[in-house]
Structure formats: C-alpha cells, structure tokens
Amino acid sequence: MDISTVIGIVGAFLLILIAIVIGGSPLAFINIPSLLMTVGGGITATMTAFPLPDMIKGVKAIGKAISPGLPNPVEHIDYLVEVVNKARKNGILALESDIDDFFNKDPFFGDIMRMLIDGQEIEEIRGNAESALMKIDQELSSEVGVWESLGELFPAFGMIGTLVGLIQMLQNLNDPSALGPGMAVAMITTLYGAILANALCIPVAKKLKYYKDLAMMYKESYLFAVEAIERGTNPNILRSKLMALFGVKAGEE
Secondary structure, three states: OOHHHHHHHHHHHHHHHHHHHHHOOHHHHOOHHHHHHHHHHHHHHHHHHOOHHHHHHHHHOHHHHHOOOOOOHHHHHHHHHHHHHHHHHHOHHHHHHHHHHHHHHOHHHHHHHHHHHOOOOHHHHHHHHHHHHHHHHHHHHHHHHHHHHHHHHHHHHHHHHHHHHHHHHHOOOOOHHHHHHHHHHHHHHHHHHHHHHHHHHHHHHHHHHHHHHHHHHHHHHHHHHHHHHHHOOOHHHHHHHHHHHHOOOHHHO
C-alpha cells in the first residue's frame, strides 16, 4: 500500500478545510450550483473525451495509486533468477510443471513462458510480447489520461462558472448590497476547480504515471528472463541486469 497517496490527498483537503474553518463562515464556501457546474461539467466533458468503459476504468484506477499491487523488486529479481536457474539446470521442459504459477504471477509472464516451453523462436516470442506490451501500455496510459483530463477540465469549468456568476452579478449593479455576495459566489467555482485539480486529479495522474512506468519495467523484466532461459545465460548475469533495471543496489538484497 502506498500510504503517501492517502496522506497526500487527505492531508491536502484537510489543511484546506482547517484554513477555511479558522477563517470563519465555512458555509459560505458551499454552493450547490457551483458544485454542479464545476464537478458535473468536468466529469461529463471527460466522458466526451473517453469511451465510457475507459472512463469508468480510469476513475477506478485511483485504487492503483493507493495499492498498485506490484511485487517487491528484490523478491521479484530472486524469483526470476530462480526460474532461470531451474531451466539452466534441468532444461526448459522442466518448467512445464510451473506454468500455472507463471500465470498467477502475471498473465503476461505466463503467456511468454508458454510460448517458450512450446518451442517458439525467441524472435517470435519477442514480437508477440512487444505487441502485448503496446496494448498494456495503451490501457495504462488511458487510465492516466482520464485523471489528467479531469485535472485540466475542473479548473476550466470553474472558470466558466465564475464567468457565469460575474454576468449574473453585473445584472444586479443597481443593488450595491448584492455585489459582494455575488462576487463571492462567482469566485467559488474557480476555487472548487483549483482544489479538485491540484489536491486530487493532478497528483493522482502523476502517481498513476509513475506506477505505469514501473509496471512496464516489470513486464520487460519477464521478457529478460525468457531471453536468458532461451540463451542459457548465467543467472548471475540476469540478476545484475535486473538490479540495474530496477535500481536495486547490492546492499539492498
């Protein structure tokens, strides 16, 4: 679990709330029409930019920012080195009994190991793997894109709400007592958009981008292991290569 994501999101909203309460009149910051325009407008505009299934999947991806479900890099390296070592000692066909474990580890790993055990050439395996990686990268990028769009559109609709509020305020210039409250309401939509974008959407998008890149590194490491098995590479060479890939130092093992 990535506790920093939880602390960051909750902490940002909590600090803003505390500042509002200390400043007095917290109810002045609640305006239903402004919420509808900012939140509703941002969400519906994002739905226009993405197919509905991708939109839903992207919103749910906030769970990955909290719990990415990626293995510990040191344990991951040890596991792949063990698989390569077994193949080097007992032959590739000895891995047949572990195929279910490979699929449980990662379906992508299971697929390429299945191809290797079935005797496909490494060039063909790599070609199929690269096609699969492109699809995976596209899906993960779409999840990031949803949050990036929300981070762009919430402030935009906040500004639209502010302009609407200003127009409505200017219609009451003959009533000076209504100008102050009217200006306050007009500014609330901009505030809503700024808070949602900078305290939630943009940070979540950046965290998802980080984990997307890390997930693709794990996928690539599986391909490294398959190539090492096919070529009979010394497991220690693979270990060094994977340690460099994940930035793991010898003392961290």
